[in-house]
Amino acid sequence: MTEACYHCGEPIPKNCEYEVEILGEVRRMCCPGCHAVANTIVASGLTSYYEFRTEKADRADLVPEALQTLQHYDLEEVQQDFVIGSEQNKEVTLSLEGVTCAACAWLIEKKLYELTGVVKVIVNTTTHRAVIGWKNDTVALSKILQAIHSLGYQAAPFAADSQEQHYHRTMKQYLYRIGIAGLATMQVMMLAVALYFEVFSDLDEAFRHYFRWVSLVFATPVLLYSALPFYLNAWRNIKARSLGMDVPVSIALLLAYFASLFATVKGTGEVFFESVAMFTFFLLLGRFLEMRVRRQAAAASANLLKLIPTIATLVNGDEIAAKLLKAGDRVRVLPGEAIPADAVLVSGETEVDEAMLSGESAPVKKYIGDLVYAGTINGDANIECEIQRDIKHSMINTIVRLQDEAQQSKPQIAELADKVARYFVVGILTISAATWLYWHGERPDDAFWIMLSVLVATCPCALSLATPTALTCGTSQMSKQGLLVRKSHVIETLCHVNHVILDKTGTLTEGKVTLARTLCFSQETEQAALRIAAGLEQYANHPIARAFSPFFDASLHFEDVTNHIGEGLEGVIDQQQWRIGTWHFACQGDCPNPDVQVWLSCNRELVAGFELEDPIREESPAFIRALHDKGVTVTMLTGDQSRTAEQVAHLLGIDRVQSGMSPEEKFRYLKSLPDSEITLMIGDGVNDAPTLAGAHLSVAMGGGTDIAKSSADMVLLGDQLAKVIGAKEIATRTRDIIWQNLLWSLGYNAVILPLAVMGMVAPYIAVFGMSASSLIVVTNSLRLMK
Template identity: 65%
Template sequence: MTKECYHCGEPVLTGDSYQVDILGDNRTMCCPGCQAVASTIVANGLTSYYEYRTAPAEKANLVPDELQSLSLYDNEDVQQEFVRHENGTDEVVLSVDGVSCAACAWLIEKQLGKQEGVSRISVNTTTNRATLRWDPEKTKLSTLLNKIHTLGYKAAPFEADNQEAQYHKAMKHYLYKLGIAGLATMQVMMLAVAMYFEVFGDMDEAFRNYFRWVSLIFATPVLLYSATPFYLNAWRNLKARTLGMDVPVSIALLFAYFASLYATVTEKGEVFFESIAMFTFFLLVGRFLEMRARRTAAAASANLLKLIPRLATLASGEQIPAKSLKLDNVVRVLPGEPFPADGLVVEGVTTVDESMLTGESLPETRQCGDAVYAGTMNIDGNVNVKVTAEKKDSLIAHIVQLQDAAQLAKPRVAEIADIVARYFVAAILIISAFTWLYWHSHKPDDAFWIMLSVLVATCPCALSLATPTALTCSTSTFGKLGILLRSGHVFETLTKVNHLVVDKTGTLTEGNVTIADIHCFGDTSKDEALAIAAALEAYANHPIAQAFNDYPTNVTFSKVENVIGQGLQGYYQDKFWKIGKPQFALNDPGTAENSAHQVWLSCAGEPVASFQLVDPIRSTSQALIDKFHESGLKVTMLTGDNSATARAVADKLGIDELVAGVTPEGKLAYLNSLPKDQITMMIGDGVNDAPVLAGAHLSVAMGGGTDVAKASADMVLLGDDLTKLLDARRLASFTQKIIRQNLAWALGYNLVILPLAVMGYVAPYIAVAGMSGSSVIVVTNSLRLFKSDILDKIKAA
C-alpha cells in the first residue's frame, strides 16, 4: 500500500528518503520541499500545527525561503495557540530578538505603526516582548513579521520555553565575544604598558612598531567579532534615519581602529588598540550584567506560564498535551498536581493553593460547581474538572497579557526620557565634533582620544533604562500582591489619590448576599415567589442576583431585559413581571416606605413579594477605611442601594459621605461634579459600576466582579483583601522613588562627566567603565523592587 506524505497527503514514491521527526515519530515526506517545510515548522516550535490541522497542507515548493517560513504563522490552525481574536482584530505577543535600548523599540514601533492594518505595536525593552494588534482583513501576520526582520530584528510568537532558549543562546554568544575581548585586552594592555612606560628602557623604534603590529593583530578580532552587537544596532538605527545609543559607541570604535591602523602602517601618530579592546570588553561586561538583571525582571510573568503542566490526564486515563485540551474536556487532577486548565469541578472535593494568583497563602476549599484555574495547585483531593477555557484564554494567560500591557504602557516620564535620550545622542555627536576641532587646534596629539572619551562616556543608556526596568520590576511585584495592572498611569496616579470612592455590595461587603426574610402579598406563597424571583434573577450576575441561585425553579421567562442599576423585567404566563428596587418594580413606590426589604417582585406593577437581604461586611473593609483616613483621604460610599442597610454599613465603617440610591449614570455624574483638585480612586465590582470605573482617575475592580467591570478598570484585585490596595499605594510610591533616583543618577552622571570629558580629564578606559557602570547601577537599583522581602518592607512601612 502506497504511503501518503505526512505534510501534503500526496502519494510517496520515493520510499523513506525524506523523513522528519514530528511528535515523537519519523514521518515520511514525498519530496525535499515537504521535508524542508516540515523541518521549518518543527524548528520554529510550531509542531502543534500537525495536532490541530483539519486538512493536509498544500504541496511545498522545493526551497522555502525565510518569508515562506514566516507564512506558516498565517495558518489558522497554528494561530489557535497564540493569537487572540477580539472585535475584528487579532492580537499576539511576540518575542523580539536584538532589542537593546529604547531607540530599538521606538524604531520598531515607528516602522510597524505605519503599516496598513496595524492598530497597535508596543515594544518592551526589558522583557524583549512586543504586543501587536492588527486587522487580518488588511494585512497578514507574516507580512508584519517580515517587516520586523527587514529592520534587522527577529520576531516570533512568544513562548516562555522558546524565549528562555533564545536567551541562553544569546548569553552564550555574548560570553564568546566577551572572552575574546577579555583575552585580547590582557595581551594588548601588556604591550601598551611596555610602550607607555618603556619597561625595557630606551626602546628601539623597530620594537615599538613590532608591538604596534602585534597589538593590531589582537585588536582586529575584537573589532570584527566582539563588537558586532554595537555595529548591528547602530546600522539599524541609521538605516531608519534615527539615532540610538550604539551610534556614538560604534563611531568611536571604528574611528579609533582606523586611525590606529593608519598610524601603524605609516609609523606616524598614536595608536589606540588598547582602548579599542578595553572599550569593547567593558561595554560587553556592562551589557552582559544588564541583560542578566533585565532577565530577572522579565522572567517573572513568563514563569507564570510554566506553572501550567505539559501533560493532562483525561477522565478516561489517557494522557495528552495540556495545550491541546478543548472546551468541555474532563480532566482528572490528583493531589499534588497543578491544574492543567481553567475549569469547573464536576466531581470531588479538595483544597487549592491559589497563592500564585491572589497572593493569599491559605488554601481554599473547592467542590462541585466551583471554578479552578490553570497553574494553581491541587492539595489533597482527587477531582474531575471540566475545561472551560483553552490555554490562550486561561486566567493565567490573561494575567501575563495584562502584565505585559501594563509594562508597555509608558508613563509620561518614560516618554520624556526616551525623547531626551534620542536628542541627547545627536547632541553628543555635535559636541564631540566641536571638541575635536578645539583640541586639534590647541593640542593635536590629544584631540582624538579626548573626542573618543566624549563619545563613549556620555552615551545615555542609563537614561533610557531608568524607567522601563523599574516599571517591569514593580509590575511583577504587584502581581505577587494579587493585583493586576491594566494601565500604565497607575504608578503615577495611585500616589496622588486624595478621595476614595467605593461601592458597597461585593466590595465593602462580601457579596455573599443571602435572603433573611420574605413577605408575600395576596395569595402567592413563599415558594412560588422564590421560584419566580429566581427565574428572573438568573439573567443577572450581580451579587444580589446570586442570592436567589440556591432556590429551584421551573419557571421560564421571555423577553427579559436587565435595566442596569434598577432590576430586571420580563414576561411569564403573558404577564409583565419586574424585580428590583421599589421605585423600579412598583407602580406605587410608597408601598415600600418604612420597610427594611430592599428587593421587590411585582406583576403588572403590583407587589407580589418583598425580600430582605443581608450581606456581611468584609473583614478587611474597616482597615482599608481607617488607613485611608489616617492618610488624610476622604472616603465616599457610592451605591445604588437606598435602604437602611447602606446607611448602617456607612455608619459602622465610619465613612465620611454616603451617596445612596444612584443609577450608573448618577454615579458618573457624582464623579464629574467633584472639584478638579480631588483625585479619585473608585473600587467596584458590578456591571452598574462599569461607567464610573471608566470615569474615575483610577479604578479598581474586584477579582470576583463582572467581566465588564474588570474591563473598565485600571487595576484588578484578584483576592478579597482590600488592604492589598494600601500595599499597592506604598509600592507605587516606592516605584516612583526608584524612578526618580534612576533619572537623577543618569542625568547627574552625564551632566558631570560631559564637561570633564570635553576638558580632557577623562581617559578612554575611564569613560567606557563609567558609561557601563552607570547602566548597571540603574538596573540594579530597579531590581530592589523585585527583592523577595520588598513586600514585607512595604507592609512594615
C-alpha cells in the same frame, strides 16, 4: 547556450523579459512565478537566501524556507495557539531578538505603523517583547513579521520556553564575546605598558613597531566579533534614520581601530588598540550584567506560564496535551497536581493553592460549582473538573498578557526620557566633533583620544534605562502582591490619589449574598415567589442574583426579559409583566419596609419582598482606617436603597454615603467632584463599569464581572482590599526611584561631559563610567523587587 533562471536554474524561454535586481546585479527569471517570489524575497530583506544557498530553488517550491516559515503564521490553526481577539481584530505578543534600547523600540513601532491595518504596536525593551494589534482583513501576520525582519530584528510568537532558551543562548554568546575581548585586553594592555610607560627604556624602534602589529592582531577579532552587536544595532538605527545609544559607541570603536591601523601601517602616530579592546570588554561586561539584572524584573510574568502543566488526564484516563483542552472537556486532577486549565469543580471538595495568582499563601477551600484556575495546585483530594475555557484565554494567560501590555505601554515620563535620549545622541556627536576641532588646533596629539572619551562617557544608556526598568520592577512587584496592572498611568496616578470611592456589595462586603427572609404580600406562596424571582435573576450577573439560584426552576420560561442595570429585571410570563429589583423600579407608592432590599411585583402590584444578608469583609474596617490614616477621603456609592447601606457605612466609619444610585447617577456624582480630588474607584459589578471607566484610577475586584474588569485600570486578585494600600506604597517608591534614576543619569552626564571635553577623562575611565552608570540605574530599580 540558453541562460538559466537565477532563482530556480531552469532555462529561460525566448522573449522572456522578467528581471529582478539582486545583490547589486540585474538577474533574469524564467517565469512570472520566479519573478514574483524573487521580488518578495528582496522586498522582505531576505536576499541573504541567494548569497548563502547551496543549490537553486525547486520550481515546485519557489519560496525559500525563511519566507515559508513566516507565511505559516497566517494559518488559522497555527494562530489558535498564540493569537487572541475576534476574526477581524487580532492581537499577538511577540518575542524580539536584537532589541537593546529605546531607539530600537521606536524604530519597530515606526516601521509597523506604516503598514495599513496595524492598529497597535507596543515594544518593551526590558522584556524583549512586543504587543501587536492588527485588522486581519487588511494585513497578514506574516507581513508584520517580515517588516520586523527587514529591520534586522527577529520576531516570533512569545512562548515562555522558547524565550528562556533564547535568553540562555544570548547570554552564552555574550560570554564568548566577553572572553575574547577580555583575553585580548590583557595582552594588548601589557604591550601598551611597554610602549607608553617605557618599561623597556632602551626598546629598539623596530620592536616598538612589532608590538604595534601584535596589538593589531589581538584587537582585530575584538573589533570584528566581540563588538559586532554594537555595529548591528547602530546600523539598524542609521538605516531607519534614527540615532540610538550604540551609534556613538560604534563610531568611537571604528575610529579608534582604523586610526590605529593607519598609524601602524605608516609607522607614525599614536595607536589606540588597547582602548578598542578595553572599550569593548567593559561595554560587553556592562551589558551582560545589565541583561542579568533586567531579566530578574522581567521573569516574574513569564515564570507564571511555566506553572501550567503540559499534560492533562481526562476522566476516562486518557492523557492529552493541556493546550488542546476545550470548553466542556472533563479532567481528573490528583492531589498535588496543577490544574491544567480554568475549570469548574464538578466532583469532590478540595483546597487549592492560589498563591501564584493572588499572593496569598493560605489555600482556598473549593466546593462543587466553584471556579479553579490553570496553574493553581490541587490540595489533598481527587477532583474532577469541567473546562470552562482553553489555556489561551485562561486567567493566568490573561494576567501575563495584561501585565506585559501595562509594562510595554509608556507613561508620559518614559516617553519624555526616550525623546531626550534620542536628541542627546545628536548632541553627543555634535559636541564630540566640536571637541576634536578645538583640540586639534590646541593639542593635535591629544585631540583624538579626548574626542573618544566624549563619545563614550556621555552615551545615554542610563537615561534610556531609568524609567522602563523601574516601571517593570514596580508592576512586577504589584503582580506578586496580587494586583494586576492593566494601564501604563497606574503608578503615576496612584501616587496622587486622595479620594477613594467604593461600591458596597462585593467590595466592602463579601459578595456572598444569602436570603434571610421572604415577605409575601399577595396570594402567591413563598415558594412560588422564589421560583419567579429565581427565573428572572438568572438573566443577571450580580451577587444578589446568585442568592436566588437555589430556587431556579428550568420549566419556567420568561419572554422579553430586560436587564435595567442598577435597577432590576423585567420579563413576561402568560402575558403578565413581572419585575424584580429596587422598590421604585418594581412597585408604586411608599415602601412598606426599608430593611428589604429586593422587591417582586406583577403588573407593578407588590407580590413579595426579600431581605438579604451579605457579611462585611473581615478586612474592610482596617482598610478604611488605613485610608483615613493616609488622609484619604472615603465615599460609598451603592444602588442599595435599604437602611443596610447606612448601617454598613456607620460601622466602617465611611465619610460619605450615596445610596439608591443608578450607574448614571454614580457617574454624575464622580464628575461633580472638584478637580483637586484624584479619585480611585473600587467596584465589582456591571453597574460599576461606567464609574470605573470614568475615575482617575479604578480597581475591579477579582471575583467581579468581566465588564468591570475590562473597564478597570487594575484587577485585585484574591479580593484582599489591603493590597490597594500596598499598591499605593509601591507606586510611591517606584515614582521616587524613577526620579532618582533620572537625576543620577542626567547628573552623571552633566558632570562627565565638561570633564571629558576638557581632556580630564582618560578613555578607559570613560567606558568604565558609562557602564557603571547604567548598572547603578538598573540595580537601583531592582530594589523595588524586595
